[in-house]
Amino acid sequence: MxxxxxxxxxxxxxxxxxxxxxxxxxxxxxxxxxxxxxxxxxxxxxxxxxxxxxxxxxxxxxxxxxxxxxxxxxxxxxxxxxxxxxxxxxxxxxxxxxxxxxxxxxxxxxxxxxxxxxxxxxxxxxxxxxxxxxxxxxxxxxxxxxxxxxxxxSIPEFLRIIRALKASDKHKIATPEGWQPGDKVIVPPPQDADAAEARMSEGFECTDWYFCKKEL
The missing domain is CATH 3.40.30.10 (Glutaredoxin)
Known part of the structure; x- marks a missing residue:
């Protein structure tokens, strides 16, 4: 029970x-x-x-x-x-x-x-x-x-997540695993088919339409 x-x-x-x-x-x-x-x-x-x-x-x-x-x-x-x-x-x-x-x-x-x-x-x-x-x-x-x-x-991880949260709030981006200030950030994925089609030509560093990075 x-x-x-x-x-x-x-x-x-x-x-x-x-x-x-x-x-x-x-x-x-x-x-x-x-x-x-x-x-x-x-x-x-x-x-x-x-x-x-x-x-x-x-x-x-x-x-x-x-x-x-x-x-x-x-x-x-x-x-x-x-x-x-x-x-x-x-x-x-x-x-x-x-x-x-x-x-x-x-x-x-x-x-x-x-x-x-x-x-x-x-x-x-x-x-x-x-x-x-x-x-x-x-x-x-x-x-x-x-x-x-x-x-x-590991106390430095809590410093890292605060810095990452602040970056996400300010720039409307996501951060990859282990991100530190100065690293590239993740561009939010497209939300519809037209945006996905256009993503590869928007100037980001893209591996595929859903996975793109950029300098902050």
């Missing part, structure tokens, strides 16, 4: 407003509207004082200035207490020499974690799994990634 808790778990949806929150953090209370006009990277970790999470937080901290340069803020979360977060941040600075300058949400009630689908009973029913949500300046959820408890994330 299907577990009732698993059946009632909800997950946020891409291109829909991100779930709202108003939560205590290591930098005071934060709500989603505080980030209006900026990109937000909201990410969860299973627990403080764990080795994989420590490596991830140090990596986020080491790339913090790059996120800020893209107009993006970082916001961490686990279901640990505010006091645990503060102690862990201080420990990382003392033991590893890395300062965590972004806020971390205290989510003892798991209200934020549940609204973002961070609790996966199949992985752990008392911890938030490794999940990352990219929220745009209008508060719309644009990308989300879930990772297993055992494996750390």
């Amino acid at each position: 299907e577990n009732i808790e698993e059946a009632t778990i909800t997950f946020p949806q891409l291109n829909k407003p991100a779930p709202d929150f108003n939560a205590r953090t290591t930098h005071g209370f934060k709500k989603l509207s505080d980030y209006k006009g900026r990109w937000l990277v909201l990410f969860s970790h299973p627990a403080d004082f764990t080795p994989v999470c420590t490596t991830e937080f140090m990596a986020f901290a080491n790339h913090h200035e790059e996120f800020l340069a893209e107009g993006a803020d970082l916001l961490g979360l686990s279901i640990d207490s505010y006091y645990s977060h503060v102690a862990w941040v201080r420990n990382i600075k003392e033991k590893f020499g890395v300062e965590i300058n972004f806020p971390i949400i205290e989510d003892l009630s798991m209200s934020v974690a549940k609204s973002y689908g961070m609790i996966h009973p199949g992985a752990a029913d008392t911890s938030a799994v490794r999940s990352t949500f990219i929220i745009d300046p209008d508060g719309v959820l644009r990308a989300m990634v879930y990772y297993p408890m055992t494996n750390g994330r």
Whole structure:
């Protein structure tokens, strides 16, 4: 029989407003509207004082200035207490020499974690799994990634996807696998037979009518 808790778990949806929150953090209370006009990277970790999470937080901290340069803020979360977060941040600075300058949400009630689908009973029913949500300046959820408890994330990928999303929004294009600024982009495919017929003569770098690239 299907577990009732698993059946009632909800997950946020891409291109829909991100779930709202108003939560205590290591930098005071934060709500989603505080980030209006900026990109937000909201990410969860299973627990403080764990080795994989420590490596991830140090990596986020080491790339913090790059996120800020893209107009993006970082916001961490686990279901640990505010006091645990503060102690862990201080420990990382003392033991590893890395300062965590972004806020971390205290989510003892798991209200934020549940609204973002961070609790996966199949992985752990008392911890938030490794999940990352990219929220745009209008508060719309644009990308989300879930990772297993055992494996750390690659932080540069989240910088890359923000840059790709910004390029797509500005230029109305798509980006290929592994795209980085300066690479060629994908021209949206034609939407009818006449447009497909004309595509090969429009000056793009085309392999076929549906697959064309151009310089940005």
